[in-house]
Amino acid sequence: MTDPAAAVDGTEDDHARVGHPTDYSLPIRAIDPDVLVLGYDQHHDDAAVERMLADWGIDCRVARAAARDPDGGELLSSSAIKRRIRERRPADATR
Secondary structure (H helix, E strand, O other), X not given: OEOHXXXXXXXXXXXXXXXXXXXXXXXXHHHOOOEEEEOOOOOOOHHHHHHXXXXXXXXXXXXXXXXXXXXOXXXXXXXXXXXXXXXHOOOOOOO
C-alpha cells in the first residue's frame, strides 16, 4: 500500500480529478499522469489497469493507496480527502 502523497512525490504536477460519468478514460487521457493512485477499496486489479493504460498509450505507474494516513491514524476515505481539499482551498478559488 502506498501513501498517496508519497506516490506522486517528485512528479511535476500532483492533483486529483473526479472521473467522467460515462468514460473514465477521458480525464486520465487529459492528465496523462506519471502515477495513477487507486483507492484502497477500489476493486480494480492493478496489473489490469496498467495494461489498460498501455493500450491507451499512457505510460504511467499504478499504485494502490493505503487505507490509513502514514501515521496509521485517520482512515483515508474520499470524503475525508475532499473535506481536507475544501479546507485548504482559498475562499475565492473557482475550481
